[in-house]
Amino acid sequence: MGSLDCATLYALTRWQRPAVVVESGGFIGMSSAFILKAFVDERLATAKLYSIEWSEDCEQGALIPDELRPQFVPLRGKIEDFVERDQLPSVSHDVHVNAAFPEFVAKTYAYDKKTRPPGCAAHISL
Numbered sequence: 001m002g003s004l005d006c007a008t009l010y011a012l013t014r015w016q017r018p019a020v021v022v023e024s025g026g027f028i029g030m031s032s033a034f035i036l037k038a039f040v041d042e043r044l045a046t047a048k049l050y051s052i053e054w055s056e057d058c059e060q061g062a063l064i065p066d067e068l069r070p071q072f073v074p075l076r077g078k079i080e081d082f083v084e085r086d087q088l089p090s091v092s093h094d095v096h097v098n099a100a101f102p103e104f105v106a107k108t109y110a111y112d113k114k115t116r117p118p119g120c121a122a123h124i125s126l
């Protein structure tokens with residue numbers, strides 16, 4: 001995740017003011033931190049970031065400052081499994097960020113299209 005990607009995420013989150021962000025591939029949390037900071041700067045006190053990471057070999061969200069953690073919901077596992085089990089917030093999610101691999105984008109995009117209410121922001125791949 002480059003600095004431009006982080007700036008884009010931060011700006012997009014401030015612009016769209018989502019109630020829910022679902023991030024696949026949260027890793028150590030650089031992208032998560034920028035999304036969470038945008039929540040705070042927009043005073044989106046009830047917004048949540050669901051961040052999914054399948055690797056057990058990383059400290060998920062390690063880079064997130066403590067003051068940004070209350071709105072962070074880390075989930076460990078594969079994004080496909082959460083989608084298949086219908087365990088992600090559905091009707092209420094506004095922005096779906098995918099930082100994983102291209103083969104998963106089609107599936108998550110289809111899910112996003114099915115569940116996203118008209119007028120909500122599009123699926124984003126990073």
Ligand SMILES: C[S@@+](CC[C@H](N)C(=O)[O-])C[C@H]1O[C@@H](n2cnc3c(N)ncnc32)[C@H](O)[C@@H]1O
Nearest residue numbers: 001025027029030031053054055078079099100
């Ligand atoms: C490019 S890194 C993400 C970087 C992170 N967004 C950041 O800014 O620090 C991609 C991550 O996606 C995870 N990943 C890949 N496929 C996944 C899947 N199917 N479900 C959940 N996580 C996945 C990998 O383990 C890896 O940590």
